[in-house]
Amino acid sequence: MSDARGTGPLRQALHDGWTLRAVSGPQVPAEVDGRQVPAAVPGCVHTDLLTAGLIPDPYLDDNETRLAWIGHTDWVYETTFDRPSGEHPRIDLVCAGLDTVATVTLNGVEVGRTENMHRGYRFDVGSLLRAEGNTLAVRFDSAYRYAQAHRDRLGDRPNAYPEPFQFIRKMACNFGWDWGPTLVTAGIWQEIGLHGWSGARLAAVRPQVTVAGRTGRVELRVEVERATDRPPTVTADADHPGVAGGAADVALTVRAEVAGVTAEVEIAAGERSGVLTLTVDDPELWWPRGHGDPARYPLAVTLLGGDGELLDSWQRRIGFRSVRLDTTPDAHGAPFTLHVNEVPIFVRGVNWIPDDTFPTRVTRDRLAHRFDQAADANINLLRVWGGGRYESDDFYDLADERGLLVQQDFLFACAAYPEEEPFAGEVAAEAAEQVTRLAPHPSLVLWTGNNENIWGWHDWDWQESLAGRSWGRGYYLELLPRIVAELDPTRPYWPGSPWSGREEIHPNDPAYGTTHIWDVWNTDDYLKYREYLPRFVAEFGYQGPPAYATLRRAISDEPLAPDSPGMAHHQKAADGDRKLRRGLAAHLPEPRDFDDWHYLTQLNQARAIQLGVEHFRSHRGLCMGTIVWQLNDCWPVTSWAAIDGDGRRKPLWYALRRAYADRLLTIQPRGASAARDGGQPLDGGQPLDGGLAPDGGSGRDGGQPHDGGLAPDGGSARDDGLALDGGLALVAVNDSARPWRASATITRLTVAGDPRAKSTLALDIPAYATVTVPLPAELVRPDEAHGELLVADAGDPAGRALWFFAPDREIDYPPAEYDATVEPGDGGQLLRVTARTILRDLTLFPDRLDPAAEVDDALVTLLPGESVTLTVRSPAPLDPEALTTRPALRCVNDYHRRPPANVGEAS
Template sequence: MSDARGSRSVRLPLHDGWTLRSVPGPQVPPEVDGRVVAATVPGCVHTDLLAADLIPDPYLDDNETALAWIGRTDWVYETTFDRPDGDHQRLDLVCAGLDTVATITLNGVEVGRTENMHRAYRFDLTSLLRAEDNNLVVHFDSAYRYAEAQRDRLGDRPNAYPEPFQFIRKMACNFGWDWGPTLVTAGIWQEIGLHGWSTARLAMVRPLVIVEGHTGRAELHVEVDRVTDVPVTVHAEVAGVAAEAAEVTIPAGERSALLTVTVDRPELWWPRGHGDQPRYDLTVTLRGPDGAALDDWHRRIGFRSVRLDTTPDAHGAPFTLHVNDVPLFVRGVNWIPDDVFPTRVTRDRLAHRFDQAEAANVNLLRVWGGGRYESDDFYDLADERGLLVQQDFLFACAAYPEEEPLRTEVVTEAAEQVTRLAGHPSLVLWTGNNENIWGWHDWDWQQPLAGRTWGHGYYLDLLPRIVAELDPTRPYWPGSPYSGRDDVHPNDPAYGTTHIWDVWNTDDYTKYREHLPRFVAEFGYQAPPAYATLRRALSDEPLAHDSPGMAHHQKATDGDLKLRRGLDAHLPVPRDFDDWHYLTQLNQARAIQLGVEHFRSHRGYCMGTIVWQLNDCWPVTSWAAVDGDGRRKPLWYALRRSYADRLLTVQPRDGGPALVAVNDSGRPWHATTTVTRLTLAGDPRAKTTLELAVPAHTSVTLELPAELTRPDEARDELLVADAGPDRARWFFAEDRDVHWPTASFDAVVEEADGTQRVRVTARTILRDLTLFPDRLDPSAEVDEALVTLLPGESTTFVVRSSTPLDPTALTSRPVLRCVNDR
């Protein structure tokens, strides 16, 4: 190692040799009390106890309930290590994430305390370190005890669930949600290690990427920490482009600098579907007085502009995202933590989930405010794939106190996360909270609050100031939903963003057509997970919609009753669990497809839909399109269809159906369209041909002749519109009332290229034909679902599985289903 005053900083992980033990207490079970187990770092208490076979899997049956004691227990992590080689002037302990209320001691001396899961901490250990056998202890207090003490001190405040999650800066959904388990975690959940440095280090680099005309600029705000008061130099450069490097000297006694790297005609970064995603390597190097490198920082950046148009118009106020001055229709999904235990969410797992989002034609992920600021891998993958990100600040469904110590924690957390994420081109919008402004207006909060703080100052003052100061390149919106004005209700559909939950909670899903929002940021409909997911998670025998395990994994209030209400309005009465499972999944898919297609048919007035939700964190009946085991529900296939670049849909207009063509691609859409009214037996009753001419990024509505829109017998007829490969259908009656013929078809199974191809030819109409191969092999997947065939038509399902599946089972109930297989 060279002389300390000119030596490069060194970062050494401290991930090995950790142990975990509980602090004795009456709630700790005998098999855990007094035990010392190996701890995986990063990790958490639950995963360590699970690995030690001291607790059952919290995701199975009702094990979650039996593990509630973990969140009410104090835990101790401990390791020993030797002082690293090198004569560093400073040796810091760097904790990227501690969950949550922790006291850190080294060799018996307290070095720091933490109270926030969502920020990093750094502690100077230099004077306390010995050459060998340094003892490092991280003691985690019960998150419940801390939160309840803050609640008792500050006064209770209303929220959506009987848990104190708003009184601690921790992932709120750890305390349970209407789709999630109550598993209150503790642990060293992100990297921890030593940082040895001398003279100075890069304490902060905040890149602001700006595009003006044909010029790109990377404005770099830099702060340094020092142990030696000498001049230091900061050098910055962008690789792969014609750009001048920037360099500035920070004089002795000063800590900050601003550098600007200008790039002539950079290739622009575009959202998926609009162009490529070029990124450039940005490197910042800190050098000492002798020119030796002391520290460095690296990030890949993309050049793009983003703005939010909320200019009032004759109808209210829009909510339209523009990237590189191109207005976008957002085809989004809400994102929740993909696992209760974050360290199980690897980059590969995220990449697979992003694959699923992209394949469903999604262009935006909204990171919901009851979870976490996601990992660096998450935003890097979004940058790489062109998936836009809307990032909520972490406040959800509750009145949040604005007093100390929580206010300071919020300030520090927000500044740190805005700085960390500033360089990501995928991040296009900061949002102040989830549903809290709406809650204050409509959820009977005002009387119990009795004038106490509830978060208004965060969302309308503190957070917008932080974003304006630290990241003025991106828009900020105070809440989801929010109208943009104090004098307009926060969930007014004519202004800003809207959440639509009356459909799921109280009304039939056809009511989506009564809503005409400018931008709908949440709407959703429930269904159970895949059959294989249920069978892995539940030991119920027999499995039934109300069996004990199913009931425990249904967290929504009156969830089963709402599912039944939806079935009664549309579909035949289930004969058994297999029917219930298929029909509830089908109803979810239809509800969301109807909503999305309705909103997209009003493109221009409505400029975005964000479906609740893409993913699940465990096996549960929920609103997700991809269940907790990563399996695609029928909703996913419906989402892929309704979010396609080119959408052909039949929509009610002025009392009768009309044809709407939506073109979100960058090219004009020209097609000859045939629209036919025909019987269920396939006999035509009326027919017309229309010419479609839909410019890029627009929609066109075509009226249909009366002879097409007025059936002779509603229960026996349907409309079919064909425009090349695109097809739209309209049934004049609900399935429960339709005179369905008993399903009849021919099915052939062939093996090809390591797959099984199931070719189905309809003898009768087959309504929403769907294959569920996971019932035969949990690894099996199918490429298509929800296919409606007219008599004589065929389709081929491609099935991939770990082993060939029995052809007879593959082509019969309950694996192959349609509505009219009665």
């Protein structure tokens, strides 16, 4: 950009012509030592070596292990460039992101050092530039060596994994996690370039957007840097003597415009900041998904010199909306209710991890696809987990555009973090930069101080080993809330996930604030979700393997088996396979082979999370949000994700789409309390049975339980899912803006389809409310538990709810019988299945036939005589016979009275 009255600011990317080489060391393989290879910038060492053919794909088999040497090696990036034309008193080298311990030199002169992946850096380099042939080099020292040196200096501190990730400000999950590989990266991972400017520049722009009544307000805080803020510079090139120091320290003008409203402020000579206020009458509001349109307005800011010359400009799209967090104590503890535009939002959320171990592979298009997958599953919030990164501008722009709420953790996860220098200063600088950067985005509604660290200090045997050393408390309860309050008071801050709101209350008490539920995965059956009556569930999850095509791309085992070497390497959770087996044994038949194991473990994952979500949503009012662990994966792995590392939807995704639907019909155990409730909406969040469940749990891979909380007196469940006194209720959840009036038919019938009892209930559910109706005794008392079920149907769009009186492994299913036809249609192939017997959780896996094939629905239960039409899309038509038979088409009653066999070979 330039201005006719002056040279104007210059921005020149330096992304071309880079090379990469390893600094020699005993760990460097001979085929890499001494080699100089082309480097992509932005990028990282692993992807450059992979492109050059010097390493195997880190995601395949156990290649990750053989590539550990990369994180222990120093690396040098280098390029050459010519000085840009034009006269600018200041020319800065701007590095948006360096990963992580970097030394930057220009023409052999060191211009700066960095040690934080999560910050940007700016270096004044004008005096060092030549007309031609400038050499820029960035050396990255080993992240391991840096972290281990600080660990040795400050004393070790406990964490979840045997890696020193809390001793470096770097993406923690690079060091391996219970779902991620250990691939410690280095490189120029964000943009790098030159910024030439005169007089002054916009150093920071922070719009604080609020709404009161029908009035929107933008309080715009601007900070400038003047060319005279640093010593005058003189270029080293005689042909370009430069301009000493830049323009005089004169008055500046900042002008802003939004929604047709303009304002300006003068920054007097010698001053560095100014505040503008823009008031917009009756703006269109930004609303989250399910509540209205996410309206946005361009906000333009210009910086003008004393003579009106354009010095700098800034533009973003903002949204007018208010956000607050209600945590006011009540009779049941303290809620955690997010209000947007003064409307309480039930959070239907998922946790988000980095979508790739190598962030530069996550393009805007890839993010857009992932966000579409989230929206299509009726998700309204993404929690950006604290072991990854502060997400990109593209991420937030897409969330703004789609009305997806975002909760951003500060980057601390599952460890005791030192508060000594240099970390305290780095954390403060990083937090200030990121709070400022993300301030314009209406989708960002909550900052969270850390993931599980306060909980860890309480329950994971940290205190004795810390012996009084710092562990991060000062960050979460002092530094970070102060920075958010100073730089962006329009957004709430919550010290941790989980967090109860006060230090004297256990941080994971379900009655207060947010809770994580991990005892279900680690030690207990998923029916235990029904024992919890939490205020807000910020993490809970259950594992399942990725899609078959994903496994086949990533793992070369022959044959595939749950415990074959590649499968074992791509299972990072402690005792993960044992926990999968335990979960299957409680509910489903024993698998005969790998194909059975794959289908049943994916099915069990989907059922566990659907049960949990429906239970928590059925207590809307008391509980005001669930954030499932997790939406996505960063590589091919058995994990808690709904979308696997190759971007394929697992059965869990389809279950989430149902459980998170705007209108949900569900049958829930309520005990005698269901009759007391009388079918009325819950009153302000009061639990039906009274009391709150103990957490009793820990993080995904273990930890110590605590003793707080009380179990509900009537809602616990046996293996068959029935409440102890046999009480059941129909719960209708309406999370839409319109009242829901419907007639619900509830039928008790045999698995052969013979009706035994029937009742019709009138439902009248207000917008954003829940109604609970007890079911009569003739419905909830089966003649034969192992052969009967309940079906509740209220018509579209809520679909129907099912209740089985026994686990599948005990149900007398008939052998699956159905008619299937395949024909072209709707841009793909239409598979129509008509059931001659009940078909329990019918699921099609078209990726078995073509890795690019997808299907529009899954986990469909058909009663005798019912039909479903599934749409399959693939690059080429698939074989109809293969589409309609095992292993592509599966249902639970495939396993009718079949003797178990060795879980070994795949089809």
